[in-house]
Amino acid sequence: MTDAVVVAGLGCRRGVALAAVLAILRDAEAASGARPTRLAIPDFKREEAAFAAAATALGLPLCLIGENALAGAQEETQTQSDAARRATGFAAIAEAAALAALAPGARLILPRITGEGVTCALAEGVPR
Numbered sequence: 001m002t003d004a005v006v007v008a009g010l011g012c013r014r015g016v017a018l019a020a021v022l023a024i025l026r027d028a029e030a031a032s033g034a035r036p037t038r039l040a041i042p043d044f045k046r047e048e049a050a051f052a053a054a055a056t057a058l059g060l061p062l063c064l065i066g067e068n069a070l071a072g073a074q075e076e077t078q079t080q081s082d083a084a085r086r087a088t089g090f091a092a093i094a095e096a097a098a099l100a101a102l103a104p105g106a107r108l109i110l111p112r113i114t115g116e117g118v119t120c121a122l123a124e125g126v127p128r
Contacts, residue, residue: 006109006124007063008036009098011084012048013117021054024115032110032122040065040101042093050118069100079112079121098123 008025029035040063041051055062070090076099077092085091094112098121106125113120 004124005037005102005127006034006122007038007040007098007101007106007127009040009065009094009096009101009121009123010045010051011042011093011097011119012045012050014048016048016050016117018050018053018057020116020118021050022057024113024118024120025054025058027115028110028113028120028122031113034109034122034124036060036122038063038101038127040097042070042088042090042097043067044088063101065097065100070096073097073099076108078108081112094119094121095123097121099125101128102126103128 038061039055043064043066046064073096077095080091084093099106102125106123109124110122
């Protein structure tokens with residue numbers, strides 16, 4: 001059986017800085033006591049260089065989450081954002097990305113936290 005992993009789901013405003021992404025990941029780890037073993041972002045954020053740079057700096061895989069998977073995880077999220085819904089069509093980005101990167105039965109271990117132009121949530125479960 002595959003061991004459970006911790007996924008950090010991330011969302012951001014356009015042009016987020018690498019330092020902001022690394023800071024929120026440190027904050028998430030401190031708040032939860034769990035260290036992410038992979039990062040997950042919506043596919044439509046793939047051009048945000050800070051996410052790839054953070055994955056490289058931390059030596060973690062970066063999972064791209066398609067819109068169908070992101071939509072499918074919306075009901076499992078705890079935090080909804082009207083601003084995110086207006087900007088992307090989804091009320092939850094970070095939480096949904098973290099959950100969608102895992103098989104059904106995953107659970108949030110840290111609901112969305114916010115930083116300087118970036119959001120992060122942690123989920124635990126079995127990888128897809």
